[in-house]
Amino acid sequence: MTPETAPLLELQRIRVMRGRKIALDDFSLCIRADEHVAILGPNGCGKSTLIKTITRECYPVVREGSSMAILGQERWDVFELRALLGIVSNDLMLSCTGDAVGRDVVLSGFFSSVRIFPNHTVDAQQRERAEAALAQLGVSHLAERPVEEMSSGEARRVLIARALVHHPRTLLFDEPCNSLDLAAQQSLRQTMSALANSGIGIVLVTHELADIVPEIKRVVLMSRGRVAADGPKDEILQVHRLEEVFAVPVEIARRDGYYHMW
Numbered sequence: 001m002t003p004e005t006a007p008l009l010e011l012q013r014i015r016v017m018r019g020r021k022i023a024l025d026d027f028s029l030c031i032r033a034d035e036h037v038a039i040l041g042p043n044g045c046g047k048s049t050l051i052k053t054i055t056r057e058c059y060p061v062v063r064e065g066s067s068m069a070i071l072g073q074e075r076w077d078v079f080e081l082r083a084l085l086g087i088v089s090n091d092l093m094l095s096c097t098g099d100a101v102g103r104d105v106v107l108s109g110f111f112s113s114v115r116i117f118p119n120h121t122v123d124a125q126q127r128e129r130a131e132a133a134l135a136q137l138g139v140s141h142l143a144e145r146p147v148e149e150m151s152s153g154e155a156r157r158v159l160i161a162r163a164l165v166h167h168p169r170t171l172l173f174d175e176p177c178n179s180l181d182l183a184a185q186q187s188l189r190q191t192m193s194a195l196a197n198s199g200i201g202i203v204l205v206t207h208e209l210a211d212i213v214p215e216i217k218r219v220v221l222m223s224r225g226r227v228a229a230d231g232p233k234d235e236i237l238q239v240h241r242l243e244e245v246f247a248v249p250v251e252i253a254r255r256d257g258y259y260h261m262w
Helices: 047-054 078-082 090-095 102-110 124-136 152-164 182-197 239-246
Strands: 009-018 021-031 036-040 067-070 085-089 170-174 201-206 218-223 226-232 252-255 258-261
Touching: 009 047, 021 047, 021 226, 047 085, 047 170, 047 201, 078 085, 085 090, 085 152, 090 152, 102 124, 102 152, 124 152, 152 170, 152 182, 182 201, 218 239, 226 239
Parallel strands: 036 201, 036 218, 085 170, 170 201
Antiparallel strands: 009 021, 009 067, 218 226, 252 258
């Protein structure tokens, strides 16, 4: 099986530690490379650890009966893997602050960095693809603007352009609407919908139901480092399931393909 035909993710009973704490425990999950999936759960349930495990920032404990493959391979050169995955996360956003301009942030996606450094050599094709990614996200006007002068919404769109610049198989969104105002949240969700409709795989990690765009048909509920439920969105987003996972009484409303919880 090759990376072109293999599932994005095949996890079998993995355990991941963060310091002395078990962040993922006996965790099993399979996601196709072209699938649109939401990973939903409260803060501290292990969602971000899952993303870091996919991107090889965290590694499972070696134990019998446990296995992990990404795009069909158990071992990866991290830089080769990151060329196949587009990451949009708060951690990455915080790393991209400062005087780096929009174009350089996008170009940094070719080097798995957060800006262009003196040791990086950027060729004409990479510059062309960076300009195309900025245009695709409607932020060509931010090419020369420092990140520190952008709004949160503008910076997040530049970060999505960075994720797209090397034409990845799948985009990983980790709490993408954090720190965004209402207009920026709506704009980002529209962008996620457009990307999903373009054929690229989407893995969304969030604790907000409103982030789950209509194109996402599968939801994985997480609780205490484990999969609490996994299946079609309409079956998983039920009051009794969400009350159990979030440990509070909830109400759910659905409108225009979006779910809202309070």
